[in-house]
Amino acid sequence: MAQVPLAPEQQQLLGQLLSSIAPHGWSDVSLTISIVGGEVHSSVVAHLGDGSEVPTVGRKTIELVDVFLAAHEQAYVPGAGSWLTARAVVLAVGRITVDFDYDHEPPFEFAPASWEVELAKRPRAAQVTPAWLAAKAVPTDDWLGVRWQMSFTVDGGPAPRPLDATTTPQGHLWLGEMVKRLTAAGVQVRLGADEGEDADGRPSIYEELRITIGEGYMSLACFAHELSWIADVFPDQCDETTAIDIVHTVITVVNEVTGCVLFAPGVLSYERRILGLSG
Known part of the structure; x- marks a missing residue:
């Protein structure tokens, strides 16, 4: 994954939102989010002080998605595309890291047509388009759900x-x-x-x-x-x-x-x- 800085105000808001949905006794909380076309999938997981993992759901999820939707648009470079997956980790001690992945297939399943939308909205040159992405973006008239x-x-x-x-x-x-x-x-x-x-x-x-x-x-x-x-x-x-x-x-x-x-x-x-x- 490549490190791409968020705007300071975005990073501050991200840290506040993630820490606000962390459970009691947490040591870190992480958000994994993938954006393809107009489709978004995400998951939030917290780790407690004893190392155990706790899936976390909170009312802040929509606001977290909005932060990354804006970051996704900001990161787009003509001919190079934008990132597909981001992972943010907030530590209870106050540190936050955010990584962005431009090249690997996301860990979530997306509607087939979303890949076509992604490359139409954020085109990539052939040399920076992974083979798996090019294959997924081929238009089809088949029933895809x-x-x-x-x-x-x-x-x-x-x-x-x-x-x-x-x-x-x-x-x-x-x-x-x-x-x-x-x-x-x-x-x-x-x-x-x-x-x-x-x-x-x-x-x-x-x-x-x-x-x-x-x-x-x-x-x-x-x-x-x-x-x-x-x-x-x-x-x-x-x-x-x-x-x-x-x-x-x-x-x-x-x-x-x-x-x-x-x-x-x-x-x-x-x-x-x-x-x-x-x-």
Whole structure:
């Protein structure tokens, strides 16, 4: 991995966020994050003073991802690409290290179309494109499943940051109406809730729709300024026709109930076909 410095304010925020989700008695906490196209996967692990390992989950995860999304864009060099995986380690004594890997395959599994998106958004010259990456980025019309992280917003643009993971009273009404319409359309959906943080870092509760697609799933989390849309359906979990029908039904219902528009920057041929977007 190559050492690439973050801006001082980014490194300070990263240290604060990671240490804030560390368990009692921790000696170090590490974040591994991979970004390919618009898809992000990460894991956080803490070590205790006795050397034992504890998987860690906290409400700061979204903010941590935002720090690295910004760093990913900043690190891009035309013709050389950007890093694929980063690993940050914060020690209880106050030290932080961050390493970036540009050349090796990430430790997480990504949607096949994400590799095409990555090289289209951040092109690499042939001599700095690993053979494994070039092979993964070849476009295909095969059914590859539905795996993405997008959002619906009022104007179809990016939602304000910091993220406000709070469901407003209006959002609650929207979700209730969407459950009715999706159920009437034959979609398996249920309303759930989870913990988050508002824009000031205070604990909050947000509601989300949890949609079944074959053996995969889709979620629509209703935040204050956006509907966060996550899909995770592998090709062997649902047939293409059923998945596309559900995707189009969700888009229609969200548009009709909320008036919000899909914000999906950088999507290429495969996702555009699944989403029913022209061009």
